[in-house]
Amino acid sequence: xxxxxxxxxxxxxxxxxxxxxxxxxxxxxxxxxxxxxxxxxxxxxxxxxxxxxxxxxxxxxxxxxxxxxxxxxxxxxxxxxxxxxxxxxxxxxxxxxxxxxxxxxxxxxxxxxxxxxxxxxxxxxxxxxxxxxxxxxxxxxxxxxxxxxxxxxxxxxxxxxxxxxxxxxxxxxxxxxxxxxxxxxxxxxxxxxxxxxxxxxxxxxxxxxxxxxxxxxxxxxxxxxxxxxxxxxx
Numbered sequence: 519x520x521x522x523x524x525x526x527x528x529x530x531x532x533x534x535x536x537x538x539x540x541x542x543x544x545x546x547x548x549x550x551x552x553x554x555x556x557x558x559x560x561x562x563x564x565x566x567x568x569x570x571x572x573x574x575x576x577x578x579x580x581x582x583x584x585x586x587x588x589x590x591x592x593x594x595x596x597x598x599x600x601x602x603x604x605x606x607x608x609x610x611x612x613x614x615x616x617x618x619x620x621x622x623x624x625x626x627x628x629x630x631x632x633x634x635x636x637x638x639x640x641x642x643x644x645x646x647x648x649x650x651x652x653x654x655x656x657x658x659x660x661x662x663x664x665x666x667x668x669x670x671x672x673x674x675x676x677x678x679x680x681x682x683x684x685x686x687x688x689x690x691x692x693x694x695x696x697x698x699x700x701x702x703x704x705x706x707x708x709x710x711x712x713x714x715x716x717x718x719x720x721x722x723x724x725x726x727x728x729x730x731x732x733x734x735x736x737x738x739x740x741x742x743x744x745x746x747x748x749x750x751x752x
Contacts, residue, residue: 527585530563538570540589545570545597570597572604629670630677638662641682648678655681716740718748 533539537548550566561582568575580586589597616622635641638652641662645652648666655663662682667675716725717737725738740746 526588528588529582530565530580530584530586531561531582533563533565533586538589538594539565539567539586540593541587543569544573545589545593549575570594571601625674627673628667628675628677630679633678633680635680635682638682641680644678644680648680658684660684714738716746719746720749721746 528537531553533548533551535548535551538545539548540546546567546569548565549568552564552566554562554564556562563580563582563584565578565580566575567578617624633644635644641652641664644650645664648664650664650666652662652664655661658681661684663680665677665679667677669675714725715722716739718739721740724741726741
């Protein structure tokens with residue numbers, strides 16, 4: 519999907535695969551562009567368009583110079599979401615029919631439907647619909663979630679679990695302070711020419727700082743490891 523930040527009109531001969539156009543029916547993705555001359559030798563553009571939502575691909579033909587409306591990002595998101603809703607609903611209807619017609623086994627107590635959405639606002643929409651609260655998820659820590667148990671028959675219930683995007687854990691001020699102190703000591707050592715000795719042989723020249731984590735001590739090693747000889751033990 520190409521980024522289309524704002525609406526506008528574009529001549530059909532300038533359209534490229536992946537763009538989206540908007541009309542009174544909805545939003546359509548351009549999946550093929552064919553340039554040809556019709557029976558009157560008029561330059562013509564045939565567009566193969568895929569609706570975002572229900573519907574089959576179709577072909578629109580326009581003369582060169584004809585302008586169409588480009589869909590903006592909000593329209594693309596709206597119709598893409600509608601397409602996903604219709605596709606999910608259709609599949610669930612097929613599954614429901616199969617459960618009955620094919621006598622597929624179902625559990626005695628619980629059926630779980632899990633949905634992972636992309637935005638906290640979408641979790642809140644589901645919570646409002648389910649008359650439930652938004653809380654921290656049980657599947658992934660720090661992810662907002664909501665769930666509800668809908669009774670079906672006897673002890674059987676349908677559990678709907680909706681989880682939002684993972685939120686970063688709160689920063690640890692203690693770890694940040696420790697990392698800052700180590701960085702300050704390194705900078706001070708650089709500024710004052712502190713003691714830089716190889717941790718293996720004790721050399722003070724041609725040494726380089728070892729890779730280290732934020733809480734590890736700062737240590738040095740010889741650049742030429744082959745020439746680094748630890749002192750003999752007494």
